[in-house]
Amino acid sequence: MEQVRNLLIRNVLPIMSPDTMKEESADSFLATFGGYMKQIAAVAKHDSGFALYESNVAPIHEKYGDFFSTVAKITEAAGIKLYAVIYTFVDNYYGVDPSYKTYNANGVANEYYVCPARESFWAYLKSVTEEVIRFPIAGIILLGNTFVRQEFCFCESCKKEFSAAAGIDTSFTWDGLRDNDQLFSKWLDWRAEKMYNALSGIYSVAKKKEGLDFLIGVDIDPEVGYEKGAFRQLGQDVEALSGISGHLLVSINPWSPILPSPGSPEYNIEIEKMRFIDNITARRRKVSFKYWTLINENDFDTVKSIATRFKATKIVSDLDFPEKYRIWREAHLSIA
DSSP, rough: OOHHHHHHTOOOOOEEOOOGGTTTTHHHHHHHHHHGGGEEEEEETTTSSBBBOSSSSOOOOTTTTTHHHHHHHHHHHHHHHHEEEOOBBBTTOOOOOOOTEEEEETSSEEEEEEEOOOHHHHHHHHHHHHHHHSSSSSSSEEEEEOOSSOOOOOOOHHHHHHHHHTTTOOTTOHHHHHHHHHHHHHHHHHHHHHHHEEEEEEEHHHSSSSSOOOEEEEOTTTTTTTHHHHHHHHHHHHHHHHHHHHHEEESSSSOOOOHHHHHHHHHHHHHHHHHHHHHHHHTTEEEEEEEEEEESSHHHHHHHHHHTTTTTEEEEEEESSTTHHHHHHHHHHTOO
């Protein structure tokens, strides 16, 4: 527990979630560490798809249905800034729903994600956000803003819509897309536009709450291909997304969770690959960094060094790896 205190003393913004708190209740965690906190984040809509508060639109978690509500009540009384975490397209509840399933080019669904292009799901996320901003929060953090891989989404709705946009038959194949540079470029642009529009819609609701900080998460990973890979594989146009709210949250090495030591050749490569961030901050947009867990001193030193280099606003960290981390990693690296 001393390690958690160290994070708070260093002004890291930790994310509270029932599955990373080792069965500790929100009450006891805040009672133990509240004196060290100026800010805290807590999950409102979980990656399981369940709401951790009394929602009228989202399914409520059977065991942790009052988790976020409890955190909000305690932090308001203690004068601690609270950030609400909303998982968007990582959603195990709706990931098995035929209306929202996301498929690869072979027709295989990934039940841990939903199709990011379904506008009805965008409307649902906006409704969730409408509820969350009623709590006493200082900001919102959007996580899970991703397609699974470049060969997703091949659901019937997406195939129909993309074929109309690209002027091709709905029977198009993955090989046909990949082997035609112009068509493949349209595919990547179409997916990135869908992601941008979805997240812009959520922000349009959130900004109704005056002064709300709004962090949009993106994944910058060496095995996925850094910024270009985020666009190609995950549908994240990083620079465009940074302009939605003006605050980008960069997850460092989320799927390759080994951080190089500052000054090492590997570290210098990482810095070089992240120079796109300079273009974002030059536009007076804010950038913060996230790493799964910063309990390890060496990991903190590396993230702190990167954050200092790029003039980061915040450093964000989970208390531990999420339960489904291995599943997510295998999906994004296509090693399942």
